[in-house]
Amino acid sequence: MSIEQKKYHSDDEQAISQPLFIIKIGGNIIDNPVALDAFLKDFSAIKAAKILIHGGGKIATKTGERLGIVSKYIDGRRITDDATIDLVTMVYGGLVNKKLIAQLQALGTNAIGLTGADANIIPAEKRPVKAIDYGWVGDIDPSKLNSQPLVSFIEQGIIPVFAPLTHDGKGHILNTNADTIAASLAVALSKHFRVRLIYCFEKKGVLEDVNRDDSVIRKLDKELYTKLKDEKKLFEGILPKIDNAFDAIRSGVQEVLIGDAKDLIKNTTNNNEGTLIY
Numbered sequence: 001m002s003i004e005q006k007k008y009h010s011d012d013e014q015a016i017s018q019p020l021f022i023i024k025i026g027g028n029i030i031d032n033p034v035a036l037d038a039f040l041k042d043f044s045a046i047k048a049a050k051i052l053i054h055g056g057g058k059i060a061t062k063t064g065e066r067l068g069i070v071s072k073y074i075d076g077r078r079i080t081d082d083a084t085i086d087l088v089t090m091v092y093g094g095l096v097n098k099k100l101i102a103q104l105q106a107l108g109t110n111a112i113g114l115t116g117a118d119a120n121i122i123p124a125e126k127r128p129v130k131a132i133d134y135g136w137v138g139d140i141d142p143s144k145l146n147s148q149p150l151v152s153f154i155e156q157g158i159i160p161v162f163a164p165l166t167h168d169g170k171g172h173i174l175n176t177n178a179d180t181i182a183a184s185l186a187v188a189l190s191k192h193f194r195v196r197l198i199y200c201f202e203k204k205g206v207l208e209d210v211n212r213d214d215s216v217i218r219k220l221d222k223e224l225y226t227k228l229k230d231e232k233k234l235f236e237g238i239l240p241k242i243d244n245a246f247d248a249i250r251s252g253v254q255e256v257l258i259g260d261a262k263d264l265i266k267n268t269t270n271n272n273e274g275t276l277i278y
């Protein structure tokens with residue numbers, strides 16, 4: 001156990017001063033062995049308490065193609081029918097999660113792979129059918145998360161690694177966007193730790209011009225977000241990511257940063273690159 005991890009006390013005031021990094025990686029990094037290898041080395045080097053959440057949407061889509069399961073998305077959420085929930089359970093909960101755990105163990109990081117069903121950490125509700133039936137997609141109420149098992153893992157120096165799966169309490173696994181899982185865990189754990197939520201992806205941060213890495217917006221508030229969205233400078237996957245980030249801040253998460261996976265070390269040592277959401 002690291003010195004930082006040993007500093008944890010169950011007394012609330014002291015506990016909240018302890019830093020916890022909640023870090024999310026998406027399909028673009030998981031799917032790139034060189035980028036993933038570098039990321040996992042940097043992740044392993046973080047001395048403070050930490051949790052990893054992974055996506056894997058691209059891998060699920062590719063695996064589905066091999067099995068004859070066509071992926072369909074509406075507003076960035078996968079329509080998850082019976083065949084698709086089996087597919088994503090295998091891909092996220094099995095293939096991606098367990099390979100990550102093995103790679104982390106090889107780097108000396110004692111990680112444990114989890115879904116939201118494990119230890120009932122993330123109960124969710126199947127999204128109600130309105131104009132669209134999303135199928136087995138789960139929505140989370142962060143106040144219902146059970147964070148105690150995670151606090152215990154962290155106290156023991158065991159690093160939780162989450163697949164983007166939750167459960168409905170009625171025996172079904174649900175598919176939940178990985179950015180949302182990261183934000184919900186950050187909200188629940190901000191009652192115990194000083195949380196920095198970091199969304200890692202393949203760009204330098206939220207960019208003024210998506211094709212120019214030197215156009216990073218260093219600080220983003222709601223007003224600027226609305227303006228950039230109206231100007232169509234922000235689109236696709238970055239929109240739900242920023243929405244999740246604002247939700248997290250509004251619900252008490254101390255810091256949220258969107259940045260390049262390559263800048264993880266800087267972003268965990270107060271030499272911020274990327275975009276700070278406030």
Ligand SMILES: Nc1ncnc2c1ncn2[C@@H]1O[C@H](COP(=O)(O)OP(=O)(O)O)[C@@H](O)[C@H]1O
Binds near residue numbers: 206210239
């Ligand atoms: N202004 C912008 N700055 C950064 N990324 C943007 C912007 N506008 C659109 N994007 C897109 O959002 C994507 C990130 O979302 P997504 O692909 O869902 O990431 P992940 O799979 O890592 O969660 C970027 O790869 C980029 O194509």
Ligand SMILES: CC(=O)N[C@@H](CCC(=O)OP(=O)(O)O)C(=O)O
Binds near residue numbers: 026028058060138175
């Ligand atoms: C409901 C829903 O859309 N779930 C996502 C979960 C994976 C994910 O979020 O992966 P990335 O972070 O790599 O995009 C999906 O199946 O694509």
